[in-house]
Amino acid sequence: MNRLSPYLDMARQRFDQLAEKDQKALMALAAFLVIVMFWLLIWRPLDQWADREYDELVLERETQEFIAANYERTRSLVKNQSAAPKKDAAAVIASSGRKAGLELARVQPARQGVSIWIDEAPYQKLLGWLIELHNKENLEVRQIRVERTDQDGMVKAFLRLSR
Secondary structure, eight states: OOTTHHHHHHHHHHHHHHHHHHHHHHHHHHHHHHHHHHIIIHHHHHHHHHHHHHHHHHHHHHHHHHHHHHHHHHHHHHHHHSSSSSHHHHHHHHHHHHHHHHHOOEEEEETEEEEEEEEEEEHHHHHHHHHHHHHHOOOOOEEEEEEOOTTTTEEEEEEEEEO
């Protein structure tokens, strides 16, 4: 404070030398600047933060209401799904491969799932078939090796799928 004291004294002397009308104008300008700084640095960021938090609260409440409204339905679906007998993964894979128009060279059950060899298949068909297996039969790709063949768009693949 001692280092600022001479500067503050000089500023006060200059302020005192101003006309009364100028002093009032300078004080009004200072008050305006303090209000603007308060609004820019404190009020506006707090207001934006409050709006974001309120939006999150509304979203959380909607999510909670949705979960509460669908809880019983979901519980019954899970109960029915776990009670349903599991289909043999190899048989499901073989039949869905035929339906998808893929020629599976070999389908072999293994400890870590089911191994599948495909000698030649259109890449887009293979991809669609894998997505269908994942969505309808809950089969996950655990291992995959895809190689390009001489024909454009055709691939050779090895897959290991499991639940």
